[in-house]
Each structure stands twice: as C-alpha cells, then as structure tokens.
Amino acid sequence: MNTFFSADYIVPVTSNAIKNGVVEIGNNGIIEGIYPPDHPNLSGQQINRKKGIIVPGFVNTHCHLELSHMAGVIPQHTGLVSFLQQVIAMRNADEERIQQAMEAADQELYENGIVAVGDHANTGISASVKARSKMYYHTFVEVLGFEPEVASQKLMEARAIACLFQKDAASITAHAPYSVSKELFRLLNEDAVISNMPLSVHNQESEEENRLFRYKTGQFLDFYRAIGKDISGFKAQARNSLQTVMSYLSRDTPVLLVHNTYTSSKDIFFIERQERNVFWCFCPNANLYIEGVLPKMKNFVTYRHKITLGTDSLASNDRLCILAELKTIHKYFPEIPFDETIKWATINGAQFLEIAEKYGSLETGKTPGLNLLTSTDGLRVTADTEVIRLV
Structure with missing residues (x-):
C-alpha cells in the first residue's frame, strides 16, 4: 500500500516547489507521483500531513x-x-x-x-x-x-x-x-x-x-x-x-x-x-x-x-x-x-x-529518500529547523 506525504512545501529540487503538495511513495521507497493539493489522484487517499518542507535525502x-x-x-x-x-x-x-x-x-x-x-x-x-x-x-x-x-x-x-x-x-x-x-x-x-x-x-x-x-x-x-x-x-x-x-x-x-x-x-x-x-x-x-x-x-x-x-x-x-x-x-x-x-x-x-x-531529487521512479525539515519559515530554514527522516 502506498503512502502519501504532504507538507507546507514539497521541494523536488529539479522543479519548482509545490505549496501543500503531496508525494506518493511505494512500499519499496520508489516515488510513484508528486502532486499539487487538488490533483484527482489524491481523491479518497489518506494523506500524512506534516508542518515544514519535504526534500529529498x-x-x-x-x-x-x-x-x-x-x-x-x-x-x-x-x-x-x-x-x-x-x-x-x-x-x-x-x-x-x-x-x-x-x-x-x-x-x-x-x-x-x-x-x-x-x-x-x-x-x-x-x-x-x-x-x-x-x-x-x-x-x-x-x-x-x-x-x-x-x-x-x-x-x-x-x-x-x-x-x-x-x-x-x-x-x-x-x-x-x-x-x-x-x-x-x-x-x-x-x-x-x-x-x-x-x-x-x-x-x-x-x-x-x-x-x-x-x-x-x-x-x-x-x-x-x-x-x-x-x-x-x-x-x-x-x-x-x-x-x-x-x-x-x-x-x-x-x-x-x-x-x-x-x-x-x-x-x-x-x-x-x-x-x-x-x-x-x-x-x-x-x-x-x-x-x-x-x-x-x-x-x-x-x-x-x-x-x-x-x-x-x-x-x-x-x-x-x-x-x-x-x-x-x-x-x-x-x-x-x-x-x-x-x-x-x-x-x-x-x-x-x-x-x-x-x-538527489523527487522524481517519479527514483528512490531518493524523503526528509522533513521542521520549524521552517516559508521556504527558508531557521536556527530551529531540524531534519526528520520520513523514508
């Protein structure tokens, strides 16, 4: 069963940041999709919502x-x-x-x-x-x-x-x-x-x-x-x-x-x-x-x-x-x-x-790992920011 992670921002690195975006991760850590918050693929899915910025490993x-x-x-x-x-x-x-x-x-x-x-x-x-x-x-x-x-x-x-x-x-x-x-x-x-x-x-x-x-x-x-x-x-x-x-x-x-x-x-x-x-x-x-x-x-x-x-x-x-x-x-x-x-x-x-x-980047088909940066200020890290490994 795939897992859906969302945060204030998803930062794929090789493309623009997505506000309130969602990353879909398969059981083997492969990225199955990266979506804006209103994407139809998210209908009925349980979203694991976080505060902060999600970035690759x-x-x-x-x-x-x-x-x-x-x-x-x-x-x-x-x-x-x-x-x-x-x-x-x-x-x-x-x-x-x-x-x-x-x-x-x-x-x-x-x-x-x-x-x-x-x-x-x-x-x-x-x-x-x-x-x-x-x-x-x-x-x-x-x-x-x-x-x-x-x-x-x-x-x-x-x-x-x-x-x-x-x-x-x-x-x-x-x-x-x-x-x-x-x-x-x-x-x-x-x-x-x-x-x-x-x-x-x-x-x-x-x-x-x-x-x-x-x-x-x-x-x-x-x-x-x-x-x-x-x-x-x-x-x-x-x-x-x-x-x-x-x-x-x-x-x-x-x-x-x-x-x-x-x-x-x-x-x-x-x-x-x-x-x-x-x-x-x-x-x-x-x-x-x-x-x-x-x-x-x-x-x-x-x-x-x-x-x-x-x-x-x-x-x-x-x-x-x-x-x-x-x-x-x-x-x-x-x-x-x-x-x-x-x-x-x-x-x-x-x-x-x-x-x-x-x-190195959040792209479909990759297994880059997933990090959550907490206590951020928009798309900026702060002195209080910490990293939590999600995948």
Missing part, C-alpha cells in the same frame, strides 16, 4: 568515517597545519574502538537524513561498516606521497586498499596538493581516465597551502621537517596550489575540489576559463572548526560549476549533518536562497557521484 560528498573515534579530541581553531599534525599523532587507536565509532557515525549520518556519502579512506578498516550500511557509499582511497620516487609504490598500495571496497563504488584519489607530488598526480589522473572514476582533492583549506606553492615559505616547511620529509626537490611555482595541480589533470577528469576556504576569484575564473569538469564542495562547519574562516561562497554562485556539501569528519566537526551545514551557510550568507543551497545538498552531489538516476 541529503548527499554528503565529503566525509572521513575512519576518523570518527577522534570526535572532540582536537581543539578548535588550531589552523590546518597543527590540525594535521594532531590527526597524524592520534589517528591510530584500538581497532574495536575505531569500529564502534564508525558504526555510531554511520548511524548518525543515516538519522540525519543522509542517503549517500563520498567517504575518504586511507585504509580498508571502514569496508565492513559500509557493506552493512543503509546508505550508499562511494569510497575515495586517498593517496599521500610528496616524494616523486615513491609515486608508483603509493599507487599500487592504494589499489590494494580499493579492492576491499565495492568495486564500482571505489576510486583512488589524491589527498591534497601539499601531500602529493606532481608525478603521483599524473599517475592518479591516468588511473582515473582508464577507470572512468572521479577524483576528490582537498583544496586551499589554508592560506599556508598557497604560500607553499607561490613562495615555498610558511608553516608547511616546518610540518615537513617535523615528519621527516625531504622536499628539497620542490620548487616555488609563483602561482596558487589550485592552478598548479590542475595542470597535471586532464580537462575531462571529474574532480571534486573540497573546502576551497582560500580559493580566490582568480582561481575560480581559472577553472571556468579552462572549462574543467569540476564540482566545488563546501564543508563550512569544519572550516570554522579548524581555521575559523569560511569560503567566499558568493563568488562561486555566479559561475557555472556546481557546488556540493560535505561534513568532513568528527575530528573537525561536532555533527555529521548536512542540515547543520545548510544552517551555517544561511546564517553567514542569508542572501543565497534556499532553492539554490538545497541543490548543493542533494542533486549536485548525486550528479558528481553519478547516482542521480536514484538519488
């Missing part, structure tokens, strides 16, 4: 399930370089503790209305959690290797880890410009082209990254010395990290650029001019947690490349909740309308992960 394109056991361990506002040092020092823990933390994080993601996750892994420890999860996971196996001579070895090690995850939902990717050599970037690009898989790269999360690439100065030099890495072969590029590393990647390679906290208008225009296959991912609460700074989101909206949202990890965020990210965006950028940001939270991420045939 959320898509979280950037998470680190492996770091869930580090919740609350690292203080806020340390800056990226100090944060990285503490992650390296603290990430190893008892395997049972890590597993329990990942199971709890997976449940938190699900309860917060998330249906699909782009998760980043450095080991295979999260494979069993993902195999049992109610959500879809695409695992990005991160490669780190700043020394050119280890590039081939690092790629081989990553391939072995990727085999532990679902074959068609795992790919190998670079961690960040400051942790991957140009030789390794080129190998990763070749692998992505051959496998027809996307890349996901941390981008300009700190101004220190740009200082390293432009001038070979700043905190990253101390960071490399502290971890015993020889970067004598690295030369200052006289340009930002983004403009440097994109030259190692094919124009058609799908790339998710994550964080973008210190990405400039010139960087954005650089991507536009080259017509790259790029999506921008924002993780605002993690940016505030680590650096206390947000990306200049208004600069990105006027360009054609799509935006997605992520939560990052519990090492850098208090919650794994896309609604919490939306609320932060609307607090600091109230001029960006909800009908734009809801795309960031749903369909854009589904398109990047290439799962939009099932997720």
Whole structure:
C-alpha cells in the first residue's frame, strides 16, 4: 500500500516547489507521483500531513568515517597545519574502538537524513561498516606521497586498499596538493581516465597551502621537517596550489575540489576559463572548526560549476549533518536562497557521484529518500529547523 506525504512545501529540487503538495511513495521507497493539493489522484487517499518542507535525502560528498573515534579530541581553531599534525599523532587507536565509532557515525549520518556519502579512506578498516550500511557509499582511497620516487609504490598500495571496497563504488584519489607530488598526480589522473572514476582533492583549506606553492615559505616547511620529509626537490611555482595541480589533470577528469576556504576569484575564473569538469564542495562547519574562516561562497554562485556539501569528519566537526551545514551557510550568507543551497545538498552531489538516476531529487521512479525539515519559515530554514527522516 502506498503512502502519501504532504507538507507546507514539497521541494523536488529539479522543479519548482509545490505549496501543500503531496508525494506518493511505494512500499519499496520508489516515488510513484508528486502532486499539487487538488490533483484527482489524491481523491479518497489518506494523506500524512506534516508542518515544514519535504526534500529529498541529503548527499554528503565529503566525509572521513575512519576518523570518527577522534570526535572532540582536537581543539578548535588550531589552523590546518597543527590540525594535521594532531590527526597524524592520534589517528591510530584500538581497532574495536575505531569500529564502534564508525558504526555510531554511520548511524548518525543515516538519522540525519543522509542517503549517500563520498567517504575518504586511507585504509580498508571502514569496508565492513559500509557493506552493512543503509546508505550508499562511494569510497575515495586517498593517496599521500610528496616524494616523486615513491609515486608508483603509493599507487599500487592504494589499489590494494580499493579492492576491499565495492568495486564500482571505489576510486583512488589524491589527498591534497601539499601531500602529493606532481608525478603521483599524473599517475592518479591516468588511473582515473582508464577507470572512468572521479577524483576528490582537498583544496586551499589554508592560506599556508598557497604560500607553499607561490613562495615555498610558511608553516608547511616546518610540518615537513617535523615528519621527516625531504622536499628539497620542490620548487616555488609563483602561482596558487589550485592552478598548479590542475595542470597535471586532464580537462575531462571529474574532480571534486573540497573546502576551497582560500580559493580566490582568480582561481575560480581559472577553472571556468579552462572549462574543467569540476564540482566545488563546501564543508563550512569544519572550516570554522579548524581555521575559523569560511569560503567566499558568493563568488562561486555566479559561475557555472556546481557546488556540493560535505561534513568532513568528527575530528573537525561536532555533527555529521548536512542540515547543520545548510544552517551555517544561511546564517553567514542569508542572501543565497534556499532553492539554490538545497541543490548543493542533494542533486549536485548525486550528479558528481553519478547516482542521480536514484538519488538527489523527487522524481517519479527514483528512490531518493524523503526528509522533513521542521520549524521552517516559508521556504527558508531557521536556527530551529531540524531534519526528520520520513523514508
């Protein structure tokens, strides 16, 4: 027997919001229809009426399930370089503790209305959690290797880890410009082209990254010395990290650029001019947690490349909740309308992960999940808005 849900607004995402609309859901979660309130198909039906806004399930394109056991361990506002040092020092823990933390994080993601996750892994420890999860996971196996001579070895090690995850939902990717050599970037690009898989790269999360690439100065030099890495072969590029590393990647390679906290208008225009296959991912609460700074989101909206949202990890965020990210965006950028940001939270991420045939929008035949946003103000979220998973 089908279920009919109604709310103050139904937001299909790929079409206009419907005031007092109704969504018909089959027993298997498939959307059977979306109707205005006076549609003849609703005659005689029992309607489950709600207050608020009904939207599709959320898509979280950037998470680190492996770091869930580090919740609350690292203080806020340390800056990226100090944060990285503490992650390296603290990430190893008892395997049972890590597993329990990942199971709890997976449940938190699900309860917060998330249906699909782009998760980043450095080991295979999260494979069993993902195999049992109610959500879809695409695992990005991160490669780190700043020394050119280890590039081939690092790629081989990553391939072995990727085999532990679902074959068609795992790919190998670079961690960040400051942790991957140009030789390794080129190998990763070749692998992505051959496998027809996307890349996901941390981008300009700190101004220190740009200082390293432009001038070979700043905190990253101390960071490399502290971890015993020889970067004598690295030369200052006289340009930002983004403009440097994109030259190692094919124009058609799908790339998710994550964080973008210190990405400039010139960087954005650089991507536009080259017509790259790029999506921008924002993780605002993690940016505030680590650096206390947000990306200049208004600069990105006027360009054609799509935006997605992520939560990052519990090492850098208090919650794994896309609604919490939306609320932060609307607090600091109230001029960006909800009908734009809801795309960031749903369909854009589904398109990047290439799962939009099932997720990301309310359309007949899809199984995108159904979320109710409560305590809303018309078509706006408020500080009191919460998410209830309906399907």
